[in-house]
Amino acid sequence: MTVTAEPAVGKEAPPGATGPAPRRRTGRVRRIALPYLLLLPALLLELLVHLVPMVIGIVMSFKELTQFYIRDWGAAPWAGFDNYSLSVDFDAPIGKALLHSFFVTCAFTVLSVGLCWLLGTTAAVYMQENFRGRGFLRAVFLVPYALPVYAAVITWAFMFQRDNGLVNHVLHDQLGLTDSPSFWLIGDNSFVALLVVSVWKGWPFAFLIVMAGLQNIPKELYEAASIDGAGMLQQLRRITLPSLRPVNQVLVLVLFLWTFNDFNTPYVLFGKAAPEAADLISIHIYQSSFVTWNFGTGSAMSVLLLLFLLVVTGVYLVLTSRGRRAADV
Amino acid sequence: MSRTTAAARPGRPVGARRSPMAAPRSFVWSRRIFLTLLTGFVLLPVYVMLSSSLKPLEDVSGEFRWLPSGLTIRPYIDIWSTVPLAKYFVNSLIVAGAATVLSVVIAIFAAYGVSRYRFRGKRLFTVTVLSTQMFPGILFLLPLFLIYVNIGNATGIALFGSRIGLILTYLTFSLPFSIWMLIGYFESVPRDLDEAAMVDGNGPLGALFRVVVPAAVPGIVAVAVYAFMTAWGEVLFASVMTNDTTRTLAVGLQGYATQNDVYWNQVMAASLVVSVPVVAGFLLLQRYLVAGLTAGAVK
Numbered sequence: 001m002t003v004t005a006e007p008a009v010g011k012e013a014p015p016g017a018t019g020p021a022p023r024r025r026t027g028r029v030r031r032i033a034l035p036y037l038l039l040l041p042a043l044l045l046e047l048l049v050h051l052v053p054m055v056i057g058i059v060m061s062f063k064e065l066t067q068f069y070i071r072d073w074g075a076a077p078w079a080g081f082d083n084y085s086l087s088v089d090f091d092a093p094i095g096k097a098l099l100h101s102f103f104v105t106c107a108f109t110v111l112s113v114g115l116c117w118l119l120g121t122t123a124a125v126y127m128q129e130n131f132r133g134r135g136f137l138r139a140v141f142l143v144p145y146a147l148p149v150y151a152a153v154i155t156w157a158f159m160f161q162r163d164n165g166l167v168n169h170v171l172h173d174q175l176g177l178t179d180s181p182s183f184w185l186i187g188d189n190s191f192v193a194l195l196v197v198s199v200w201k202g203w204p205f206a207f208l209i210v211m212a213g214l215q216n217i218p219k220e221l222y223e224a225a226s227i228d229g230a231g232m233l234q235q236l237r238r239i240t241l242p243s244l245r246p247v248n249q250v251l252v253l254v255l256f257l258w259t260f261n262d263f264n265t266p267y268v269l270f271g272k273a274a275p276e277a278a279d280l281i282s283i284h285i286y287q288s289s290f291v292t293w294n295f296g297t298g299s300a301m302s303v304l305l306l307l308f309l310l311v312v313t314g315v316y317l318v319l320t321s322r323g324r325r326a327a328d329v
Numbered sequence: 330m331s332r333t334t335a336a337a338r339p340g341r342p343v344g345a346r347r348s349p350m351a352a353p354r355s356f357v358w359s360r361r362i363f364l365t366l367l368t369g370f371v372l373l374p375v376y377v378m379l380s381s382s383l384k385p386l387e388d389v390s391g392e393f394r395w396l397p398s399g400l401t402i403r404p405y406i407d408i409w410s411t412v413p414l415a416k417y418f419v420n421s422l423i424v425a426g427a428a429t430v431l432s433v434v435i436a437i438f439a440a441y442g443v444s445r446y447r448f449r450g451k452r453l454f455t456v457t458v459l460s461t462q463m464f465p466g467i468l469f470l471l472p473l474f475l476i477y478v479n480i481g482n483a484t485g486i487a488l489f490g491s492r493i494g495l496i497l498t499y500l501t502f503s504l505p506f507s508i509w510m511l512i513g514y515f516e517s518v519p520r521d522l523d524e525a526a527m528v529d530g531n532g533p534l535g536a537l538f539r540v541v542v543p544a545a546v547p548g549i550v551a552v553a554v555y556a557f558m559t560a561w562g563e564v565l566f567a568s569v570m571t572n573d574t575t576r577t578l579a580v581g582l583q584g585y586a587t588q589n590d591v592y593w594n595q596v597m598a599a600s601l602v603v604s605v606p607v608v609a610g611f612l613l614l615q616r617y618l619v620a621g622l623t624a625g626a627v628k
Contacts, residue, residue, distance in 0.1 A: 031446075034533060038442030039454065041435045042508060049501045050461045053472035060472060072482070073475050123367055126360040129352065139612060140368055143375060146611035148562040150579045151600035155374040158381070158593055166377055169393035200370065232356055261465035264564040268583070282467045282565075290569065295471055302468045309463060 061299035070295070083300035094288075098301060100276070101284040105260060108191065108280060112198045113255045117248075119199065120206025125240060128214050138211075145204040153268035156197045160184035160269075185270060190278040198265055202258070206251060213247030214240070249320045253313065260309065281305060382598035389593040404598035408585075411595055416574075417581035418603070424492055424577055425560035428499035432507045432556045433549060435500075440511035441537050445523070455512070458505045466565050469501050474569060490572040498566045503556035510555075514548030515541055550617040554610065561607050578603045 069076035089095040159166040168181040184193045221239050263282040266274050274283045289298030381389050382404050384397040477489035488494035523536035567579040585596040
């Protein structure tokens, strides 16, 4: 690399060092415009697929948008806050169902994220050290992550069939744990079925991320600790888990958002209308919008969901960053 | 796993070990039990899928059997005629492929702009991109549905039900993720490299494609795999925004399961057939995806 007399494009020139030669000025204009040009395709698409739909979604939530106005939604009459008050009127059927669905989703999310994290972390910690078959197991554990959601969930739906499924065959016929074959895809059991499928599908992601986090922990820490006489459990508590904190903060947030918003799993498992015990919020909104054709209420529910997620995420980020700062001191 | 793993493990390089201490026997046993159970849990549906796909119909309609009464490959022949599976396959390939290529190319430019230049609105852009990741898909479904229907009514361009419409909607998931991950990847490529390339007479785009992109290949592959997998597995938009000719596998496969007679052996065979391309691709490119995913998420 040699220093040339020609001003290199892209290099920072000291401001006001020389008079602005015309050449340099075009170079500068180009330099200022270039990042925007690079971003332009992404900006246009983000506008089209995210920002415009969001604005329209918010506008829709203030309109009385039933099937009569779908062809020309601009003509739909304004509803003011009617859709919102309908959604949060917890004494009336619509609000009551939404609240129920919200609680189901919260319980489901907490359990699913907790179990995914637990399984993923345990497996990653067990596999931190090398042993025979480790690479093979790692590939096996990634299979649920790689399988297309619908193929995996359809298989689970087959396994949960009352008369010809594997689950009842094992629980009833082979182990004799139940008096009669149970229903898994309707009734209260559907919550359990959904949870099992969700954990099966979600834990490998936690495993992946925790495995990567473990690789960043310096081996010397463990060596020093074991020389000082720390046992495996102590090493886990004093080194592994604290070192994983920043990784876990991101992981739990991502798992929370994915699980809370999950549509694919319940939709393939139960179809358009989920049983009451497993009525997740995204299915509920879908049902309110596309089955009863009331887009206004559906949009209001979507906006409420978004506000909830924003608040939770904001609080979570503030709390965890404060915790992190406190831990650093 | 043999018993010797618990002992001193002869012949194992010391560097691969986490600590100089040998793991206690109880630890090795608890690990064996836990990992065995977990493997069983993970592989159970895979076993059901594979074994049921080779069973005759009377085997899958009656009580579940662990072993087939007779092996048959009939389901693999019949799946193509019960449902127009080949057509769905082609649709899925086109839609997922196009969404992948688009999001990767667009993300490369955007990530390069963000990682290499300072400009007004940079923070706003990255924050917007990041935050759209947390929004539920259902939030975009209703407005996009209306936008497409109305564009169709106004201009006659049928976005609703078309492959292009679906490709655009799939960018809602893959584009923000791709941009986010590639920014991290490009930032890990030393700036001196592309500056040197520019001094050597390349323009910024020359530097991008001759230096930055080749150095970030693992990240780009990871982004592509991820984008393809999400598009291939997506159900929500596919079930609303497709019609008979553009239906993808995600919706088409449900066709077997909701008919009056459920041919479970065919459902399982079809599930396996549509899974093979992604699982094979995933296992081949696993190294890249894991590296890329973790680089993006752990940083």
